[in-house]
Amino acid sequence: MSSASAPQDAVVIDEEELAPTIERGYKPGKETTVEAIVSADSNDESLKRWKESLGITAGTQAFDGPKVEIHSIYLESPTLPEGEKIVIELASLPKDGSTKTIKIKEGVEYSVGIKFKVNNLVMGLRYIQVIKRAGIPMVADKIEEVIGSFGPNPEFNTNRFHSEVSPKGMLARGTYNVKTRVIDDDRVVYADFEWKFTLGKDW
Template sequence: MKLQNFITSCRQQMDEKEMQNLELDSAQENYVPPPQKSVSEIFATDANDESLNRYKQALLGQAKSGQVIVDPTDPRNVLVRSITLVVEGHPDITMHLDKGYAQFRIDQSLHEIAEHLNEASFVIKEGAAYRIRFDFHVQREICTGLKYIQKVTRHSITVDKETFMMGSYAPKMEMQSFITPLDEAPSGILHRGTYKIKSQICDDDGHDWLSWTWSLEIAKDWGD
């Protein structure tokens, strides 16, 4: 009976989410991104317009003086370094993603290392308010329409699907960040357990900068 109640609850949640996602998917289907332009092409456009040049200089910064390359061994333009659970009343939990495996830190202390990226797992207390912060580098060219997509399943049932529009970013040597709106972990015995999350960071030009699967365990209390 508890399983049936859980399935019913999931379906009710999905009905609401599906309506939101249908609207989002429809908007995305109708959206045609502008043609991709390189940094040099952008600077060459309307080169005699001083006010526009000042705007481009402010927008593109370091890219004006030449191609910005953070890691010459990595051909990607977007290098996702980590995701962090930013939780009210609890130290941040960071999962490092840039080595092909997960490395966890809780409040700057090494917590767990050398897990395969697709086997990584977070533990969060039920009812906790949290945000997810992404830290990344952008190199070589501008990234337009960066977005984070996630699909959440439990017992092979999809319980959530969301797309977060992260924005557009110029290449620079410094780390850049995006943080999601405040959310709350579900609570109650029926919602406790492990959720599988399929994640993707991509952009309007169809580049898949990082795709991975991880787990989020909703527990009665923190697991640290």
């Protein structure tokens, strides 16, 4: 998109930037089911440990609904009041095409986390986030975090990612566009949404 046809602060985050990093030679495995894993050879110790790592036991069954439900993402920082988080619930995102905007303090340590529920077996769930500065569409920052593989569980899971430090200084202040995607090893997308943050002197 040329600057002549778009506003100066227009930001485009394309599919290539959101593509997950897949190890060379990776091929998605044959889809299996919770029932098949439960009934698999219980005398195989390595298989038994793998089942346990997924939280799958003899009575485990899949639940109705999407394989993975993404409830929210959140930001934590030791510079926020104790116990306080900045939360973006997917259900609260605008439905009119606009984006939700939050504030982030400059020059502080923070971390992003995700709250989700698994209704069926999912392999290689990962979080991808691309950030672009409004008015500087060629500059992008990408975060990709592997969340893991999970069996069905009626309880919500939370996963907090590695800490980051927000940019600092007059030139860094402004509005940033973010696109977040949650995807698995088979390229199934469970969440795909956009939001913004303004970087300033205070939360």
